[in-house]
Amino acid sequence: MTPILLNCMGSEHNEFIKQHVQVNNPYLEGMEEDILYHFSLSNRTHNLPEMFGDIKFVCVGGSANRMKAFAQFIHQELQLPGNPKEITDICEGTDRYCMYKVGPVLSISHGMGVPSISIMLHELIKLLHHAQSRDVVVFRLGTSGGVGLAPGTVVITDKAVDYSFRAQFEQVVLGKVITRSTELDEGVASELLQCSSELQNIPSVIGNTMCTSDFYEGQGRLDGALCSFSRAEKLEYLRKAYEAGVRNIEMESTVFAAMCRVCGLKAAVICVTLLNRFDGDQITSTHDVLTEYQQRPQVLVSHFIKKRLGLIV
Numbered sequence: 001m002t003p004i005l006l007n008c009m010g011s012e013h014n015e016f017i018k019q020h021v022q023v024n025n026p027y028l029e030g031m032e033e034d035i036l037y038h039f040s041l042s043n044r045t046h047n048l049p050e051m052f053g054d055i056k057f058v059c060v061g062g063s064a065n066r067m068k069a070f071a072q073f074i075h076q077e078l079q080l081p082g083n084p085k086e087i088t089d090i091c092e093g094t095d096r097y098c099m100y101k102v103g104p105v106l107s108i109s110h111g112m113g114v115p116s117i118s119i120m121l122h123e124l125i126k127l128l129h130h131a132q133s134r135d136v137v138v139f140r141l142g143t144s145g146g147v148g149l150a151p152g153t154v155v156i157t158d159k160a161v162d163y164s165f166r167a168q169f170e171q172v173v174l175g176k177v178i179t180r181s182t183e184l185d186e187g188v189a190s191e192l193l194q195c196s197s198e199l200q201n202i203p204s205v206i207g208n209t210m211c212t213s214d215f216y217e218g219q220g221r222l223d224g225a226l227c228s229f230s231r232a233e234k235l236e237y238l239r240k241a242y243e244a245g246v247r248n249i250e251m252e253s254t255v256f257a258a259m260c261r262v263c264g265l266k267a268a269v270i271c272v273t274l275l276n277r278f279d280g281d282q283i284t285s286t287h288d289v290l291t292e293y294q295q296r297p298q299v300l301v302s303h304f305i306k307k308r309l310g311l312i313v
């Protein structure tokens, strides 16, 4: 039964709603088969409860290589049997996204930008629903441009905000704009900050994250193929963003927060900053430095998962 239809049916049902993933679409119920096209999976051809029913943590990030590396890393961290190098891509039937399952952890890539992550999230949320997964926490592990922070700082998002610093995501549906809230789970964010204080070399802050639909002009960069503003205008916009609590800029957080929230999934965004945007636009750190920065959100979330699983106190 689709939880959303049970909304007014008493406390037992409310408990069911809290734990399960709530797809928000009455038409799904009547479909004989649901093909998750971009994952190359279907609820008829695959036993989704058997494959994914035990998932408790989903980690998503833009790059396929990063999410494979994360899957191998968490395999080692959880000391699971088998060779982490031999983990296979569940979505190998498509080259849109990659997906690895490591015990109770799912690691998935989502590409760059709101349209790419939103397609992935529709299919992920339906997958978790078909699999009857319960009590799932979803993390976005990403990279970002810092606003007034030293490169390498990990930002745990308080609110995901749009270009006007509003905690909302606008989606055009049938020619009309639908606005959804982008607030994330406060408890998970503070648990993550606590985890960072227990680790060495993961400088972390809680702050707002601005989500844009472009890396260059959309983030106020002066180094794109097009630039329609002055250096002074760029710095003024970043100053206003800083005053509104923005500490980093990336390209997926608002739709990620909005979709997880509507579907009853606890979610967090953890992005490392690659540069301080007050100092420049080009990413000049060496490959090795950038690789180490990108591991920081992974180390933080691994600590969180191990604590939640009771593997460390």
Ligand SMILES: O=P(O)(O)O[C@H]1O[C@H](CO)[C@@H](O)[C@H]1O
Residues within 6 Å of the ligand: 061, 062, 063, 111, 112, 113, 141, 142, 143, 144, 215, 250, 251, 252
């Ligand atoms: O590092 P990822 O997760 O891809 O995230 C950030 O990096 C990409 C831009 O380089 C955008 O997708 C942005 O959100």
Ligand SMILES: O=c1cc[nH]c(=O)[nH]1
Residues within 6 Å of the ligand: 143, 144, 145, 146, 215, 219, 249, 250, 251, 274
């Ligand atoms: O400046 C940056 C760096 C990484 N990702 C972004 O979206 N912006």
